[in-house]
Amino acid sequence: MDKKQKKVVVVPCSGIGKSFGSVARETAHELVENVRPNVTVLTCLPLLVINDSDARQLITENPVITIDGCPKDCAKKSVESVGKKDFHTCRAATFYSTHKDLKPQGVTRLNDAGLKLARIAAEELAAKVDELVKEES
Amino acid sequence: MELNVLSNRKVGIVSCSGEGIPEGTVSRLACLKVLGKLKANETVTICLPLFIAGGEEERTFAKTFPTVTVDGCEKLCAAKATEMLSGKPSKSLVVSEILKKRGIAVPTKLRDFGNEEETAVNAVAEEIAKAVDEVLEKE
Numbered sequence: 001m002d003k004k005q006k007k008v009v010v011v012p013c014s015g016i017g018k019s020f021g022s023v024a025r026e027t028a029h030e031l032v033e034n035v036r037p038n039v040t041v042l043t044c045l046p047l048l049v050i051n052d053s054d055a056r057q058l059i060t061e062n063p064v065i066t067i068d069g070c071p072k073d074c075a076k077k078s079v080e081s082v083g084k085k086d087f088h089t090c091r092a093a094t095f096y097s098t099h100k101d102l103k104p105q106g107v108t109r110l111n112d113a114g115l116k117l118a119r120i121a122a123e124e125l126a127a128k129v130d131e132l133v134k135e136e137s
Numbered sequence: 138m139e140l141n142v143l144s145n146r147k148v149g150i151v152s153c154s155g156e157g158i159p160e161g162t163v164s165r166l167a168c169l170k171v172l173g174k175l176k177a178n179e180t181v182t183i184c185l186p187l188f189i190a191g192g193e194e195e196r197t198f199a200k201t202f203p204t205v206t207v208d209g210c211e212k213l214c215a216a217k218a219t220e221m222l223s224g225k226p227s228k229s230l231v232v233s234e235i236l237k238k239r240g241i242a243v244p245t246k247l248r249d250f251g252n253e254e255e256t257a258v259n260a261v262a263e264e265i266a267k268a269v270d271e272v273l274e275k276e
Contacts, residue, residue: 011156014154014165015186016152016184017184026248028156029248042247043157044156045186046154046189046214046218047214049214049218050213050218074190077191078189107169108166108169108170
């Protein structure tokens, strides 16, 4: 893959039972669709487990950011499982710890506070995306 | 997940998380509808990322209890991961196939679903609920 074509791969955990899983997913969508649409790309986490060759290649050949919903760090572990060693990890709860007024609630539909927290998290992660893009250029 | 407090009549629902495709969002929302409304007393959620990352309780549950997997696309990540880590799912559903069978357009958005996308979610939720009933009948 040409270095110029590299994109930052964003992998959220999407934990189905927890609000922070939804925040992680929403943050990833916000980052990829609105905040840094031209330099980021999403991949489905379960593809890594079934050994999907395209997903593995995407992960191993590009910079990666994982966003986990809880301390079990499923997204991080899944990326590690394909042999990726050096990548940026974060947890949705970390963003909440610095924005305690934005308590996320709901899973199917995040409350307004959760959506706002995801937007803030995406903006904060944009700096890391810029840094990774700069390193690759 | 506390296995010792679960009755025998429970079905584990394993949704693909499908972050990169609209069908993944349909799967997630349809499963949540089944878990929270349509079959709240008969189903439990199995968090696929946790299941994959080594969640022992999730894996043990899926070995002991029947499962229904719901995948967004033909790559069948949820079905394959369940079979690989625990056992063959009792039923394996695919969002794209359900929508095609029912003549419903596949949503094009990853999030912010409205009424149009809700039709797809409801159709998939109905099929999951039907699959749960069929699995429990066999149990």
